[in-house]
Amino acid sequence: MKFSASFLVTVLSASAASAFQYTRLDKNDAMLLVVDHQEGLFQLTRDHSPVEMKSNILAHAALGKVFGLPTVLTTSAETGPNGPLPSEIIAMHPNSSFIKRNGEVNAWDNADFRAAVAATGKKQVILAGITTDVCTSFLALSLVEAGYTVFANADASGTFDDKTASDANARMRDAGVQVLSMFATACELMRDWRNTPGAKEMLPFFDTYLPEYGYLARAHDAAVTNGTLSGL
Incomplete structure (x- = not known):
């Protein structure tokens, strides 16, 4: 029996649609990760204007405060040129876990960071790292592999240019990471x-x-x- 190409496309499309499941952000099962939003590394983000990027990383941290999300802060070699986290972020989360890594590029490679994430007891992760292609992508892929549902805040991650950001976001989407704007993240948490x-x-x-x-x-x-x- 022969089937037309249009028939096969229709069947495959219907099958894909029926398999889709909308996984929504749940403020009661979500944590927030602030990854390497450091003052020195800030200079690497060229696909947003400096004004936009500063606002976006502060907004990302503020989501944890507004929604009462367990929040984990982390930095990489902050005593060197990477610099510290902005004081505004630290002030928002005085009681949050703060893991200061010395060498690991992927935060998931740090045992203290993994323990802090697990201690939240949450299975949904809202994530933004200072660089989309490294800080965000490496950790997002590791979290998916570890069984977490990951939502990457694209507005609070940046990199050298639009192509690098696009490639990194595509890599994450292929692994099942949901890449959202800050506005979408906030609205989905609120509902x-x-x-x-x-x-x-x-x-x-x-x-x-x-x-x-x-x-x-x-x-x-x-x-x-x-x-x-x-x-x-």
């Missing part, structure tokens, strides 16, 4: 503006770290306050 954290907590967060949305909210608030909102 509903009526939740807690919800509008009360997230609108100030977006006003600080995502001005496009923050100013949209300000405009709406001004219209409500001034009585000029209509047609809704």
